[in-house]
Amino acid sequence: MKKYLIEVFRLTSEKLDYLKDIDLILTVPALAKHGDFSTNVAMLLTKKLRRNPKEIANEIISELVYDKNIIEKIEIAGPGFINFYFSPLYVTKIVKDIVESKDEFGRSKKHAGKKAIVEFVSANPTGPLTVGHGRNAVYGDTVANMLEWVGYSVDREYYFNNAGRQMRVLGESVKFRYLELLGQTLEFPEDHYQGEYIKDIAKGLIDQYGNKLVDEPADGIFKATAEQEIFKDIENTLKSLNIKFQNYFNENSLYESGKIKELLKIFAERNLSYEKDGATWLKLTELGNEMDKVIVKSTGEPTYRLPDIAYHTTKFDRGYDLIIDIFGSDHNATYPDVMAGLRSLGYDTDKVKVLIHQFVTIMQKGEVVKMSTRKANFITLDELVGEVGGDVVRYFFNMRGISSHLNFDLELAKTQSDENPVFYLQYAHARISSIFRMTKGEELQLSVENLDLLTSEEEQNLLKKLHQFQEEMLYSAESFESHRITAYLEELAALFHRFYTQCRIIGSEKKLAEARIALCTATQTVLRNGLKILGVSAPDKM
RNA sequence: GCGCCCGUAGCUCAACUGGAUAGAGCAUCAGCCUUCUAAGCUGAGGGUUAGUGGUUCGAGUCCACUCGGGCGUACCA
Numbered sequence: 011m012k013k014y015l016i017e018v019f020r021l022t023s024e025k026l027d028y029l030k031d032i033d034l035i036l037t038v039p040a041l042a043k044h045g046d047f048s049t050n051v052a053m054l055l056t057k058k059l060r061r062n063p064k065e066i067a068n069e070i071i072s073e074l075v076y077d078k079n080i081i082e083k084i085e086i087a088g089p090g091f092i093n094f095y096f097s098p099l100y101v102t103k104i105v106k107d108i109v110e111s112k113d114e115f116g117r118s119k120k121h122a123g124k125k126a127i128v129e130f131v132s133a134n135p136t137g138p139l140t141v142g143h144g145r146n147a148v149y150g151d152t153v154a155n156m157l158e159w160v161g162y163s164v165d166r167e168y169y170f171n172n173a174g175r176q177m178r179v180l181g182e183s184v185k186f187r188y189l190e191l192l193g194q195t196l197e198f199p200e201d202h203y204q205g206e207y208i209k210d211i212a213k214g215l216i217d218q219y220g221n222k223l224v225d226e227p228a229d230g231i232f233k234a235t236a237e238q239e240i241f242k243d244i245e246n247t248l249k250s251l252n253i254k255f256q257n258y259f260n261e262n263s264l265y266e267s268g269k270i271k272e273l274l275k276i277f278a279e280r281n282l283s284y285e286k287d288g289a290t291w292l293k294l295t296e297l298g299n300e301m302d303k304v305i306v307k308s309t310g311e312p313t314y315r316l317p318d319i320a321y322h323t324t325k326f327d328r329g330y331d332l333i334i335d336i337f338g339s340d341h342n343a344t345y346p347d348v349m350a351g352l353r354s355l356g357y358d359t360d361k362v363k364v365l366i367h368q369f370v371t372i373m374q375k376g377e378v379v380k381m382s383t384r385k386a387n388f389i390t391l392d393e394l395v396g397e398v399g400g401d402v403v404r405y406f407f408n409m410r411g412i413s414s415h416l417n418f419d420l421e422l423a424k425t426q427s428d429e430n431p432v433f434y435l436q437y438a439h440a441r442i443s444s445i446f447r448m449t450k451g452e453e454l455q456l457s458v459e460n461l462d463l464l465t466s467e468e469e470q471n472l473l474k475k476l477h478q479f480q481e482e483m484l485y486s487a488e489s490f491e492s493h494r495i496t497a498y499l500e501e502l503a504a505l506f507h508r509f510y511t512q513c514r515i516i517g518s519e520k521k522l523a524e525a526r527i528a529l530c531t532a533t534q535t536v537l538r539n540g541l542k543i544l545g546v547s548a549p550d551k552m
Numbered sequence: 553g554c555g556c557c558c559g560u561a562g563c564u565c566a567a568c569u570g571g572a573u574a575g576a577g578c579a580u581c582a583g584c585c586u587u588c589u590a591a592g593c594u595g596a597g598g599g600u601u602a603g604u605g606g607u608u609c610g611a612g613u614c615c616a617c618u619c620g621g622g623c624g625u626a627c628c629a
Contacts, residue, residue, distance in 0.1 A: 035568090035569095035571095037568055037571085038568075039571095039572075040567090040572075040573085040574090040575080041572075041573075044572070048571090048572090050570095050571060053571080053609075053610085056609075057609095063609080087572075088571085088572050089571085089572080089609060089610075090609090091571080091572070134629075171629070174628090174629075175628075175629090176628085176629070287627080288627085289627050290627095291627095300554090300555090303626090303627095304626085304627045305627095306627085307627040308627060309627075311627085313626085313627065313628085313629085314628080314629050318629095338623085339556075339557065339622080339623045339624075340623060340624065341623095341624085341629090342555080342556050342557080342623070342624060343555070343556080343623090343624050343625055344624090344629085346555095366556080366557080368556095368557055368558075368622075368623075369557095369622065369623065371622080409564095409565075409566095409577095410564090410565065410566090411565090411566085413557060413558075414557085414558065414565075415557075415558060415559095415621085415622060415623095416564090416565090417563090417564065417565095418564095419563085419564080422563090422564080422578085429577075429578060429591085430577090430578095430591095431576090431577060431578095433591050434577085434591075434592090436591085437589080437591050437592075438592095440589075440591090441588085441589060441591095441592085444588065444589055445588050445589095446588095447588085448588045449588070452588090481568095482568090485568075489569090493565090493566080494566095494568080497566065497567090497576080500576075500577085501576090504576090507592055507593070508592095508593070508594095510588080510589095510592075510593085511584095511592070511593045511594085512593085514587075514588070515588060516587075516588050517587070517588085551589090552589075552591065
């Protein structure tokens with residue numbers, strides 16, 4: 011419907027010059043009586059043309075050339091909105107498109123041929139993923155799905171660091187538990203990792219090696235085994251949420267390949283860095299940021315900025331057109347330094363989109379749970395998936411805009427999971443499957459020959475919502491807003507449930523029944539396609 | 553102090569990027585199953601959009617200030 015209107019306006023702008031350089035905004039009005047689509051162009055032009063909006067609207071309408079079989083009525087309303095009403099017959103045509111395109115319906119080729127990389131999760135292997143990581147993981151994977159849906163070829167990447175202090179402490183923590191389990195009494199350091207999982211890893215080592223490792227350094231087999239086990243857990247957790255990475259990028263490889271040294275050399279050569287107090291500083295003030303920052307400590311160890319910049323240069327060098335980083339809000343101060351560094355090297359940082367999501371607050375028994383991996387008072391993502399299931403977790407984290415702080419009430423998630431909107435969507439899908447099982451026995455078949463019979467209010471509203479799918483997906487993908495998809499699907503499911511209650515199939519006249527089967531098929535296809543982008547399953551039975 | 557984010561119904565959140573009467577779910581109340589799944593449908597109540605000013609045809613949305621909350625503000629990542 012919208013595409014048709016845009017074309018009509020394009021043709022009209024050849025006659026009315028003032029329409030040429032205006033941004034045509036067509037929206038679906040909140041109220042049905044305001045039509046199927048509405049535009050405010052006349053109001054936007056008042057200032058420029060110094061004329062009354064209604065007068066302008068009248069002039070535009072009189073020049074519009076359109077097919078009366080498609081648009082039934084055009085009205086001017088309120089302060090100068092132009093409202094369009096489509097013909098019921100045209101509205102029904104969407105069913106044919108959907109039935110023909112099936113799983114491909116709603117895709118867009120707009121960004122075909124472009125490559126994107128989405129970096130997310132990127133948690134270092136020091137412990138299991140927390141509920142907090144869950145938001146990052148689910149959102150990142152959904153962004154990747156959305157981009158694929160509109161034509162991008164997407165790589166999902168997990169960046170990690172298995173060197174440095176954190177990992178040393180991890181190895182020591184495991185060794186402590188190992189010695190404890192062998193009967194030694196030790197005082198476990200408070201700043202070490204205290205989670206049960208550390209004991210499990212230590213226990214595994216005893217099962218395999220007995221007490222032969224007593225003299226091994228913490229940095230050796232203890233650390234290595236911990237990393238391996240933890241990564242295995244992380245991968246399993248992600249798998250339970252349908253998330254799979256194409257690539258795990260080890261920060262260490264940047265040192266091994268000489269990338270870090272190379273970068274330091276370039277910064278020095280271009281006079282972008284300097285030495286002070288035994289450390290190397292990057293001249294960020296010259297690059298427009300507030301203060302210079304250390305990139306190599308006086309100990310000779312680089313700070314996170316240097317490898318981060320190096321890492322990003324590899325993303326550019328690998329030829330991505332769109333580079334997406336997904337971070338929690340605790341990183342919001344770090345990326346401007348990295349971006350400035352990249353700009354100074356001549357990279358076009360417009361290609362980089364840093365998407366920062368706010369934190370998840372866990373509420374338990376009415377209180378906020380403070381979480382720390384070290385103290386092990388976190389709630390793992392695994393536990394959450396175990397309690398409510400992967401579909402609910404995926405849906406829940408996709409339901410909200412990323413800039414809003416998210417309250418996750420554990421009791422609510424557990425006890426009222428039946429009321430979760432995800433079931434509402436899945437139920438609509440399952441109901442349609444059930445219809446098909448029943449109609450098969452009645453020898454009714456899908457037919458797109460008599461779609462003109464779909465004239466009831468419930469049918470027309472459902473059809474109009476189906477028309478919006480492709481555009482909604484494109485908009486969601488381009489604005490990286492997965493919560494728009496959940497909102498759309500909830501509206502679609504609501505319209506279907508209303509249709510279901512009001513319009514029977516079995517018992518209706520054959521032609522009408524078969525047209526309704528086509529409508530159900532179309533609805534189910536759109537529900538399934540939408541759920542697929544969200545990474546949520548579409549069951550045939552519930 | 554400074555930077556980013558947030559403040560909308562009892563609770564959790566939307567609001568098509570400045571549009572028409574601010575919407576959903578949960579919770580509460582009242583109805584609807586001899587017919588394709590009642591995990592559903594219909595209806596009711598619930599709001600000074602934290603506050604005060606401003607910008608304009610028009611503000612939850614933009615600007616300024618105030619109040620309240622989250623995350624940062626390292627030679628930690």
